[in-house]
Amino acid sequence: MTENTMTSMQRVLTTLGHQEPDRVPLFLLLTMHGAQELGISIKDYFSNPEHVAEGQMRLLEKYRHDCIYSFFYAPIEVEAFGADVLYVEDGPPNSSLPLIRKHDDIKRLKPPNAKESPCLIKVYEATRMIKSKVENEVPIIGVVMSPFSLPVMQMGFDKYIDLLYEQPDLFQQLMAVNEDFCVQWANAQLEAGATAICYFDPVSSPTIIPREMYLKTGFEVAKRTISQIKGPTATHMASGFTLSILDDVAQTGTAVIGSSTQEDLSALKAASQGKLTILGNLNGIEMRRWTEDQAEAAVREAIAKAGPGGGFILSDNHGEIPWQVPENVLAAISNAVRKWGQYPLDWIEDYGK
Amino acid sequence: MQELNTLIASLEQALLSLDRLKAQEVLQSALTGQVEPLIVATLEKIGEGWETGDVALSQIYMSGRICEDLLNTILEPNNEAIAEQPKMAIAELHDYHLLGKRIVYSIMRASGFDLLDYGQKEVDELVELVQKNEIKILLISTLMLPSALKVKEVRAKLELRGLDVKIVVGGAPFRFDEQLYKDVDADAMGKSASDAIKIVKTMIEEQK
Numbered sequence: 153m154t155e156n157t158m159t160s161m162q163r164v165l166t167t168l169g170h171q172e173p174d175r176v177p178l179f180l181l182l183t184m185h186g187a188q189e190l191g192i193s194i195k196d197y198f199s200n201p202e203h204v205a206e207g208q209m210r211l212l213e214k215y216r217h218d219c220i221y222s223f224f225y226a227p228i229e230v231e232a233f234g235a236d237v238l239y240v241e242d243g244p245p246n247s248s249l250p251l252i253r254k255h256d257d258i259k260r261l262k263p264p265n266a267k268e269s270p271c272l273i274k275v276y277e278a279t280r281m282i283k284s285k286v287e288n289e290v291p292i293i294g295v296v297m298s299p300f301s302l303p304v305m306q307m308g309f310d311k312y313i314d315l316l317y318e319q320p321d322l323f324q325q326l327m328a329v330n331e332d333f334c335v336q337w338a339n340a341q342l343e344a345g346a347t348a349i350c351y352f353d354p355v356s357s358p359t360i361i362p363r364e365m366y367l368k369t370g371f372e373v374a375k376r377t378i379s380q381i382k383g384p385t386a387t388h389m390a391s392g393f394t395l396s397i398l399d400d401v402a403q404t405g406t407a408v409i410g411s412s413t414q415e416d417l418s419a420l421k422a423a424s425q426g427k428l429t430i431l432g433n434l435n436g437i438e439m440r441r442w443t444e445d446q447a448e449a450a451v452r453e454a455i456a457k458a459g460p461g462g463g464f465i466l467s468d469n470h471g472e473i474p475w476q477v478p479e480n481v482l483a484a485i486s487n488a489v490r491k492w493g494q495y496p497l498d499w500i501e502d503y504g505k
Numbered sequence: 506m507q508e509l510n511t512l513i514a515s516l517e518q519a520l521l522s523l524d525r526l527k528a529q530e531v532l533q534s535a536l537t538g539q540v541e542p543l544i545v546a547t548l549e550k551i552g553e554g555w556e557t558g559d560v561a562l563s564q565i566y567m568s569g570r571i572c573e574d575l576l577n578t579i580l581e582p583n584n585e586a587i588a589e590q591p592k593m594a595i596a597e598l599h600d601y602h603l604l605g606k607r608i609v610y611s612i613m614r615a616s617g618f619d620l621l622d623y624g625q626k627e628v629d630e631l632v633e634l635v636q637k638n639e640i641k642i643l644l645i646s647t648l649m650l651p652s653a654l655k656v657k658e659v660r661a662k663l664e665l666r667g668l669d670v671k672i673v674v675g676g677a678p679f680r681f682d683e684q685l686y687k688d689v690d691a692d693a694m695g696k697s698a699s700d701a702i703k704i705v706k707t708m709i710e711e712q713k
């Protein structure tokens with residue numbers, strides 16, 4: 153095995169420039185596993201930024217992957233708006249009762265001050281602590297929900313679809329509030345030391361809305377929002393489909409697209425060549441029961457399909473690895489990247505023969 | 506048959522473009538006894554389109570809503586369609602994401618099935634209700650993986666009470682791991698809401 157020559161940051165930047173680095177970068181997008189490292193509950197873990205900083209550093213050391221993930225959990229944003237969050241023992245917390253009960257409530261909705269929101273301050277603090285340790289060697293990936301996807305947690309999915317189809321004016325009002333919040337929150341994470349922001353926008357995925365609707369809604373919101381975020385962004389559809397909107401997504405100003413395990417990685421790679429770096433697409437739900445050999449085979453297949461030429465970061469397909477995924481599988485993934493991900497990828501010619 | 510196929514195509518077109526009036530026209534032009542099969546076949550086609558990525562969830566949701574509304578308000582309730590149904594219920598287990606359940610419920614209702622809607626339930630409450638209402642087919646929807654894993658507890662607790670219930674599961678975690686439904690001791694899994702129709706029909710046939 154060749155000794156690696158680049159830092160994680162150099163490796164990632166090279167692949168983002170659509171060049172081949174020393175090896176395929178690996179993002180193990182782990183959130184809750186930090187609590188396992190510290191032997192505490194998920195709720196306790198996220199209550200204190202020191203826990204998260206410590207957890208992320210331990211995971212980095214253990215799996216030697218190529219990023220820090222400063223993501224806490226998606227509903228932290230509705231928490232900032234004043235809603236409650238529901239914890240479970242063995243998974244990420246979820247949003248509780250919606251803030252917006254009827255469409256008219258939108259008229260009274262105001263964006264919270266992201267810099268002063270107590271729950272978000274924990275994220276900035278964790279980011280700062282981590283940054284002081286990793287400096288510029290390892291990228292720190294911060295997360296925001298897109299203004300367009302956040303309403304599912306603010307008002308419930310059915311009400312939101314009704315709004316999209318039936319109340320275009322109120323929809324625009326809601327977007328104005330959410331865009332304001334999203335830009336503040338993303339930029340505050342960047343100021344705290346995040347290297348890039350992952351913009352979670354699964355409602356824009358053709359899994360959820362048709363492309364014609366996306367072009368009139370989520371696409372415009374993404375263009376406006378991403379242009380105000382003062383750092384690089386990656387767009388993630390949380391394992392929703394992306395292929396049929398790849399060109400559109402590239403026009404929103406993002407550099408990376410998260411890809412679903414349910415789409416063909418070769419096709420995605422071909423369609424995004426030179427325009428977007430692909431992040432993905434290991435199946436996180438199945439990972440829970442993989443053997444080490446299966447993990448290696450999955451890594452190998454993904455690299456064979458999307459590795460050549462750079463523009464590829466290996467990760468799971470959702471942007472968060474479930475709590476149930478065991479350590480030996482994570483270690484097997486990390487080892488497999490070292491075994492099969494060294495550039496040049498000479499072995500690919502014979503792969504599958 | 507040709508006739509039905511044409512109707513299916515028109516209804517599908519009307520629903521995907523959310524054209525309520527057109528959908529109503531198509532349904533009204535169907536002959537008595539043709540309405541249920543027409544809706545079932547159309548919703549199944551739309552469901553298949555979702556699995557291949559050609560149809561979006563918002564369209565499935567709106568289609569189900571339109572069909573259910575039209576059946577409730579315009580057409581006469583057609584109770585003959587599926588006679589002698591076993592007692593059925595649907596629930597969202599453990600997490601609070603009710604959209605999947607709502608869509609399955611609408612589509613089942615629009616297709617002539619009668620089922621109880623339990624809303625969101627925890628394991629014990631659900632088992633209690635199933636026993637009380639003598640449910641024979643239980644549909645469970647979950648969005649989060651920890652909730653999906655809890656189906657195993659539902660099965661174990663039903664067995665402890667000696668209840669023979671068919672469990673049909675669905676929701677995102679089951680779509681991403683096709684083996685998961687077996688791991689949690691469910692009898693069947695549907696990848697899209699309209700799969701519920703096919704699965705339940707087969708189960709009814711088998712129970713005869």
Ligand code: B12
Nearest residue numbers: 225226244246247354391470605646650675676677695698
């Ligand atoms: C859009 C989306 C989001 C949006 C909105 C989520 C929401 N509904 O609240 C946002 C960005 C807010 C989000 C956030 C999160 N998400 Co999310 N998200 C998705 C995505 C892309 C679609 C989810 C959805 O709501 N679909 C609509 C429902 C109706 O679809 P469905 O459940 O599949 O149901 C269909 C069929 O399965 C079927 N069906 C459903 N039930 C039943 C029952 C029966 C009996 C039958 C036959 C059929 C059937 O019918 C439906 C229509 O055809 C999925 C991935 C994906 N590709 O599906 C991830 C996903 C649901 N998210 C996931 C997670 C973990 C989260 C977070 C917890 C992340 C975090 N750490 O914070 C948060 C929690 C959000 C919250 N509410 O608190 C995971 C859940 C599984 C897991 N790993 O535990 C998923 C599956 C991603 C993945 N591949 O792992 N998410």
